Amino acid sequence: MFSITQRFQTLSNTALTYAIYVAVAVVATFYYQLYFDGASSVPATVDNISIKSHFKSSRSFGSMNKKPKENTKLTFDIDADLSPLFNWNTKQVFVYLTAEYPGKNSQASNKVTYWDKIVTSKEDANLELKNQRSKYNVWDVEKTFRGREAVVRLEWNIQPHIGPLVWGSTVSNATIVYPDSKVGGK
């Protein structure tokens, strides 16, 4: 503390330490508020789901060597209030609609994303979508989806200002059954 530079260095070092303390306190309250607001059990209604299935022979739709590949799209309704995910440390929330279905053997499980949205404020957190069309064409590793049953979930990912990303899923009860299409649509 003898000279100007020493005093300035002491200040910046100590301030950095204090900034870490504040950041830790922010992350701790962020987690507590998420828990307190019940972020892990946000109810969501995903219904009125209809599946559209097409066979594509283009490489941009997952086809190899012009062999037909089943592409699926969804149309669905969503009613979910994501405001419990928003508090002072939430920068934005990435919401995405997934379908999870079994793979070839009993242990394997596939999860695909049909639709997503970035919610940047608490005012926009109430999702009420009617006849929303999926963003993405989805195909499987196999040629078709073989009429399997899939669990549809609305999942979320919080991107905070400080601290690690937080993943979670809303609580909904939606399943779809893929059409048992034959290759080539015949």
Added chain:
Amino acid sequence: MSFSLADVTEYFTGTIDYKGQELATSILYKLLNFFALSSFLVGFVYQDIVYSVAIFGTGLVVIAVVISPPFKFYNKHNLKFLPVKNQVFSADTISDVVIEPIQQ
């Protein structure tokens, strides 16, 4: 009036006395505690982290302004050197002292 290079460096070093250093340290910790705590509390109450960052940043600037320059109140307790007790050397004898360069 003339300034030597030593005067200029002395001015920009901004030295303060021992009591002043203690005072500057205690001011640093008091203000930093205050700004860190209030930045957290205000941000939490208003549920907006921008307030926290703004208060903490303002605090940094304020503390830097308060403790960095060698203000007068940091230099109130300058060390007083004792007067020389027995002045052995007169002006004549000092002029006789020959300073030898150190032989390498």
